[in-house]
Amino acid sequence: MIELALETRDLKVYYGNNMVIKGVNLKVPKNVVFALMGPSGCGKSTMLRAFNRLLELNSEARVEGEVRILGRNIYAPNVDPIEVRREVGMVFQYPNPFPHLTIYDNVAIGLKLNGLVRSKEELDKRVEWALKKAALWDEVKDRLDDYPSNLSGGQRQRLVIARALAMKPKILLMDEPTANIDPVGTKKIEELLFELKKKYTIILVTHSPAQAARVSDYVAFLYLGELIELGPTRKVFENPEHELTEQYVTGVLG
Amino acid sequence: MKRRQINLRHILMPFVVFVFALFVLMLAVYVYNSMPIFHREGLDIYLKNMWKAAEEPSKEHYGVLVAIWGSIYTSVIAILITLPLSLAYSVFVIDYAPKRVKEWLIILSDVMAGLPTIIYGIWGVFVLVPLLKKIVMQPLHNYLSFLPMCSYPPITGFSYLSAGVLLGIMVAPFASAIIREAYQMIPFTYREAIYSLGATRLEATKILLGYIKPAIYSGIILAFGRAIGETTAVSLVIGNTFNLSLALFAPGYTISSLIANQFGNAFIYEYMTSALFAAGLVLFAIGLVVNLAGIYLLRRWEANVRL
Ligand SMILES: Nc1ncnc2c1ncn2[C@@H]1O[C@H](COP(=O)(O)OP(=O)(O)O)[C@@H](O)[C@H]1O
Ligand SMILES: [Mg+2]
Numbered sequence: 001m002i003e004l005a006l007e008t009r010d011l012k013v014y015y016g017n018n019m020v021i022k023g024v025n026l027k028v029p030k031n032v033v034f035a036l037m038g039p040s041g042c043g044k045s046t047m048l049r050a051f052n053r054l055l056e057l058n059s060e061a062r063v064e065g066e067v068r069i070l071g072r073n074i075y076a077p078n079v080d081p082i083e084v085r086r087e088v089g090m091v092f093q094y095p096n097p098f099p100h101l102t103i104y105d106n107v108a109i110g111l112k113l114n115g116l117v118r119s120k121e122e123l124d125k126r127v128e129w130a131l132k133k134a135a136l137w138d139e140v141k142d143r144l145d146d147y148p149s150n151l152s153g154g155q156r157q158r159l160v161i162a163r164a165l166a167m168k169p170k171i172l173l174m175d176e177p178t179a180n181i182d183p184v185g186t187k188k189i190e191e192l193l194f195e196l197k198k199k200y201t202i203i204l205v206t207h208s209p210a211q212a213a214r215v216s217d218y219v220a221f222l223y224l225g226e227l228i229e230l231g232p233t234r235k236v237f238e239n240p241e242h243e244l245t246e247q248y249v250t251g252v253l254g
Numbered sequence: 255m256k257r258r259q260i261n262l263r264h265i266l267m268p269f270v271v272f273v274f275a276l277f278v279l280m281l282a283v284y285v286y287n288s289m290p291i292f293h294r295e296g297l298d299i300y301l302k303n304m305w306k307a308a309e310e311p312s313k314e315h316y317g318v319l320v321a322i323w324g325s326i327y328t329s330v331i332a333i334l335i336t337l338p339l340s341l342a343y344s345v346f347v348i349d350y351a352p353k354r355v356k357e358w359l360i361i362l363s364d365v366m367a368g369l370p371t372i373i374y375g376i377w378g379v380f381v382l383v384p385l386l387k388k389i390v391m392q393p394l395h396n397y398l399s400f401l402p403m404c405s406y407p408p409i410t411g412f413s414y415l416s417a418g419v420l421l422g423i424m425v426a427p428f429a430s431a432i433i434r435e436a437y438q439m440i441p442f443t444y445r446e447a448i449y450s451l452g453a454t455r456l457e458a459t460k461i462l463l464g465y466i467k468p469a470i471y472s473g474i475i476l477a478f479g480r481a482i483g484e485t486t487a488v489s490l491v492i493g494n495t496f497n498l499s500l501a502l503f504a505p506g507y508t509i510s511s512l513i514a515n516q517f518g519n520a521f522i523y524e525y526m527t528s529a530l531f532a533a534g535l536v537l538f539a540i541g542l543v544v545n546l547a548g549i550y551l552l553r554r555w556e557a558n559v560r561l
């Protein structure tokens with residue numbers, strides 16, 4: 001049996017009375033890039049935010065069912081959402097390093113908040129390590145004390161990836177990380193995914209079937225809050241079981 | 255027929271010139287009227303604490319140092335009170351208050367901002383001063399009277415501290431309006447970002463307040479400006495005494511309370527009116543310095559941080 005990084009059981013999400021995730025069951029194996037694709041508005045961002053309990057920032061949102069991370073249901077009553085978020089990193093659709101913190105502090109902040117390092121040297125090392133992992137070190141090593149305002153969109157997004165990686169999360173959630181980035185930056189980040197999946201499990205949201213095909217090992221197709229199809233990427237793209245999936249991957253749909 | 259093009263700039267210009275001219279003239283009036291006392295006292299008008307009114311002009315001597323000190327001292331106390339008040343109020347209103355309560359809290363602080371200052375003054379005299387005297391000044395004086403700040407026995411309670419605290423309460427709605435607005439405008443993605451890193455609510459709030467530092471500076475500057483210019487309420491609780499002191503519980507003066515108190519009978523004397531104008535001039539100067547400092551801070555911020 002494959003060990004699972006994440007599993008949902010009858011996951012439902014409501015905004016007020018409006019159900020936007022309608023009972024999804026999915027399994028994500030470890031150390032893969034798992035793409036969650038679907039047209040805009042189908043609930044990808046919402047579902048992703050159920051995986052680190054970030055939906056709780058929105059008082060309208062309500063979650064039912066289970067999300068199991070490495071076997072543990074993160075919605076069980078005794079689970080602290082802060083602990084969950086420490087283990088599940090997140091990268092956003094719009095590159096959002098904190099503009100009022102230096103490049104260094106942007107990477108260090110999660111470590112500092114959670115007391116994950118014991119000394120300044122260890123912090124320095126971990127910041128360097130994370131920036132290297134995010135393939136940004138060479139570009140910023142001489143200006144760690146600068147603010148991120150002079151970085152390009154792609155660099156900012158890699159800074160956010162470094163910020164998440166610095167905490168050594170078990171899972172990395174990425175919500176359309178290349179949606180606001182130029183093609184060169186996009187290519188860099190996609191290359192990065194191949195490197196990162198050796199150590200991490202990546203759940204990548206994308207509205208582009210082409211991107212899902214390029215970078216993922218497994219893919220799930222979400223449509224109007226329902227999971228239509230899930231499987232190894234090649235299989236889903238070459239031989240989809242569901243007509244909607246076929247329409248989507250060929251570009252007929254949305 | 256071609257419609258005549260009216261250049262909006264030409265319409266707006268006179269208003270701008272008018273406002274500017276008004277300011278320059280006002281400043282000129284203050285400088286002009288201060289001249290007699292400058293000739294008589296020189297810089298001593300600002301460097302000495304002295305208030306000798308006499309019917310014979312040769313015996314008159316004025317130095318308004320105590321009032322300058324009192325204005326700055328009470329305004330700094332006010333800022334120290336206002337900052338935590340307005341930060342806490344803003345964060346509570348935006349992050350914690352349920353929707354309906356939130357609207358009421360905003361209305362409440364707007365009403366407080368608009369209350370006539372005499373209302374605060376009277377409340378200060380009858381409630382705040384006795385309260386501060388009993389629960390703050392007397393205990394502190396009893397136990398810490400070896401500290402210069404606590405050394406003055408709080409006999410009446412009318413003091414720098416009372417004025418500072420009252421001012422702090424009065425100006426908090428202004429600082430809070432600016433801070434609250436900015437705090438609310440923080441893009442949601444930064445909230446998500448900080449919480450996604452495993453921050454507690456307190457930690458997240460701290461980081462997000464860092465994001466709106468410029469608004470906090472602006473709020474403080476606005477509050478300081480209002481505090482240093484406030485007259486009526488301060489006159490009622492500061493004690494109006496020529497007493498230059500670091501002692502928080504001692505009575506004193508501020509520039510505006512000095513002017514308000516002395517102006518009525520100043521015409522009797524040769525130089526007193528001029529001395530009061532010279533005191534007023536300091537408020538112009540402080541206003542200028544504070545605002546320049548604010549601009550400097552914001553510039554420095556903008557040079558680094560582009561939001
Ligand atoms: N904060 C919110 N409050 C209410 N409804 C929302 C909110 N965010 C998203 N929705 C709704 O939930 C559905 C799914 O949105 P989302 O998860 O953002 O989709 P996607 O990321 O796939 O574009 C949409 O119909 C959207 O209108
Ligand atoms: Mg989305």
